[in-house]
Amino acid sequence: MNTLARQSNELRLMIDARYVRPVHDGISRYTASLLHALHRGIISGNYPQIKVVMVISDDEQLAQLPDFPHVKGFSPTGPFEPFSALLLNRYRPDVLFSPMQTIGSWGRRFGLILTLHDLIYYDHPDPPRFLPAAVRWGWRLFHRTYLPQRLLLNRADDVVTVSQTTAHLMVQHRLTHRPLQVISNAPPEGSGVDLQEAMARIPHRKRSLVYMGSAMPYKGVDLLITSMAELPDYELHLLSRFDPRRKEELLRLIPQNAQVIFHDGVTDSEYQHMLATCTALVTASSAEGYGLPVAEAAAEGTPRILTDIPIFREVAPGALHCDFQKKGTLAQAVRSLEDPQELKNQVENAIRDAARDSWDRSARDLVRLATSTRERRRG
Template sequence: MSPSRPLRLLMDARYTRTDFHDGISRYGASLTEAVAHRAAAERGEGVDVEVAILISDERQLALLPKGVPWHRVSGPTSSREPFVARQVARLRPDVVFSPMQTMGSWGRRHALILTLHDLIYYEHRTPPQNLPEPIRWLWRAYHLTMTPQRLLLDRADAVATVSRTTADLIAAHRLTRRPVDVIANAAQPVPRPRDPEEAPERTLLYMGSFMDYKDVESLVDAAPLLPGYALHLLSRIDPARRAQLQERLEARRAAVGEDGAEVVFHDGTDEAEYVRLLRRATAAVTLSRAEGFGLPVAEAMAHGTPVVCSDLPIFREIAGAGTPSFRGVPLEGDRAAALAARVRELEDPAVFAAASRAGVAQAARFSWDESARRLLELTRELGQARRAEAPRAARGRRGRSSR
């Protein structure tokens, strides 16, 4: 094998949605686009890298970068997943990057990078509702102890994660013997953030799931305390969960004696509408009790929209603790009242403008191009090491066969 042949990097895009992105889908698609662009720009400057995509459904291509070669294999929740490396082998990759930690690796000959986004489900064990019921049962069993996680991560050549906060947690729990690299999440580039001097609409946006640990209840509880505002809950929601939150809202309004903010359930929104609402809002809000990164926080700041968020280590990292862009709400006490107080602070034009400008500067610390640079650096390191080992392994196999 010629050492001058470009390294082949396969980006596992089988977690890409077919309608609109969730967090994992956006991370994988955005990173793939940045990696393909940077690899093309760096061609001829060192060890070249050829980038291709793995999909399981051709409809995923609608949300993936155009012009990048793709290959179809079985899906990540298929019974064939433990052996997917056999399907991948025919593509002769040097390195495979997966945006999750569960990619099958039995029989692989390529270097493998697995991604662990967070440790949320060890504390909050309810699995995502969109998973098939058998997978949900496996999910629960998997998160009973950290042993399965360690076994999965140690199968890889390297482990990626999306934030320094999660990297520190991985180290604290000794989850892997493999090197851990931060290949961070990031907001999409914003050519021109909103004017920080322009008065915002009295609207608040929540973009995220309605799982228990997200504490959407405290957002709903805050609504009666904010007359004149509208709280937009943007994501898709199960009808039973929506009815539960609406019932809570009515009880809260009766207790407070004030209707307060209008609460609008969007049940999903497209990218254009999300950005339109975001650039007019007083703030993006989240009182989540756990996150791996908090992409909606970074997205809001990139557009110049202030954020009111839980006082979590991850939000201190992403939103910039100690700067005007970080408006934290304690994890205990009356969280609804604390949120409402933080929102009212932004009614001061000077406070709003300072938070807007600081958010733009903070969001710029995370970029897809920098994440792509790190992944390509890791790809070259692992790919060249794998090629150097191949002749020795081949000699070993010949030696055994001659005995």
Template sequence: MRIGIDCRYVRIGRHDGISRFTAGVVAHLPDRHDVVLLVSDERQRESLPAELPWELVPAPTEPGEPLVARHVNRLGLDAVFSPMQTMGSRGRRYALVLTLHDLIYYRNRTPPREFSWPIRLGWRAFHLAWWPQRMLLNGADGVVTVSETTAGLIAEHRLTRRPVTVAYNAADPAAVRPADGPRERSLVYMGSFMPYKNVETLAAALPLLGADWTLHCMSRVSDADRARLDALAPGAVVFHDGASDQEYLDTLRSATALVTASYDEGFGIPLVESMGVGTPVAVSDVPIFREIGGDVAEYFDPSSPSAVAAAVRRLEARWASASAASVTQAARFRWADSAERVLQAVERAVADRAR
């Protein structure tokens, strides 16, 4: 078969979650079929295997996205896999598998800040009802999602009649290497500063832990967010303002724990990255984090700074055993396994379409 992989969501310069998922799957696809990368900017190829052929396709943010199949049909593909659910399906002559990562924005309707205002407006309107999502997913032949938690929500809300396959997110194998050496009394947060991420609770927990604790915030931060967090824990929050991958891993490898007080998530790649280097995690007690962290993580009420501090202290008390168990837990999430599941979903979609 000749399979197209929609790589138009690969970020240029630095991955976000969907970009990393795309690159991880592409890099580990079994070689049972011919693969063609679909990009909208040649620079996206920098994060993808250089040996794979590629084709230029209009960007997913262009107005003609609902009719993008007109362009893809010309490529003579048997199937296409997209890491998003929004790829246009009208008029296609190939099997199509779409990805729904999470349902966060039905509960937290503030759109990502990097979007232009027309896209933000459309994004918000899209999440006011379930029927647009159903229409998109039922326009495909199969659906992939990244966790059993989201698969359960898809079933609960009856979002599709198509087969649903779980293909976990994972971590870069180069990152999954336990660290040696002493650990600092520091915590790491990797993620945005959107309201549902609830980073304020993490900052408010620092004074409860003691004056020698610090919180490393790795992502780019606005002046307003920086000021608000600094006021909650003066001098204790370290802002990396967009750390490189190496800086992030070095910080993880010297920290006591990775923490997140998010009220909602689609997965949580930083948990896998942190556990993979032997840094335990203390996280919100929400279903997706239970799925990833299992019995290894410490969990807390995300509305309570004192609960965050107590969870960190529990981790500190059993740090050596938690570190070893974290490495074992992280090994459950492998890009090779996820890529195989994606390819199986595509093969099933082609077979179903041929019937």
């Protein structure tokens, strides 16, 4: 069956959804959120000339995805991945968008848009410890030079990233000579509150700080923990599940009398409740591609205390930015929120920052880019 049957001037857009997981990571959420936004736009009549088809590799992925037609592709980590384009040619897409840069493109007869989310692992090449030894070795080898990345990205017609900060770095390191477009990440659709509700939450906020994210060294979790020595009347809640060996290292760092709670994973509702009732979301990360927890906190009207790095200045200009390497910085920022007016200011800033990006806007950007890709290929 030709899933992408041609209609007059219809844009046949294929979306690579093979990285969608039962529990979202960043790339999985990015893919699913874009697809749901595209679906809303088509249902509402905003995109009358577009037909979307998803590429999946496992039927379980459909539980996270909207009701679009789908086709089965090769596993993105399997041995047949280099031949993906030959399989997908039969469906005659005009353009395929992938949230990664590794999809097999040999022999393709369609426009191709690839995505690079960040350059973190070039500066921080240590791979996650849970990966097999051979994969960790390949990870380090890949990130020793930009050449493999250039070869991957330059196969595309267009390249996408999720922030202006990462786009600037890609230009700086000459990662591609293809047109580069930002299709931003955004807070989860359907989450968040308006300013009135955010202000109403202020009296219910507790003396607690929330961290969501991994414990890889560049994330600075150790700095958060040791800084709690100066905040004995506050709790630090580490929400994510960490590698057991890394958790043991962090447990040994907890200062005497400090209150640090490891949650080993939370549900979405628990996470939302903690954002609604904490003093602030905190992160001492030294590198991010976007910083989704920062956007999630902003949508809930939660103050944010963040490292002073370019990406956080871009996505959270209204947050409190500081240098966690300096002793007392976290405590000073937290104590500033004990001033009722400053707390209100930070709640207002969070709501304002949350409005900067949306999935509907990103979906429109993707449609414009895919249309442009098709027209350029037609000549």
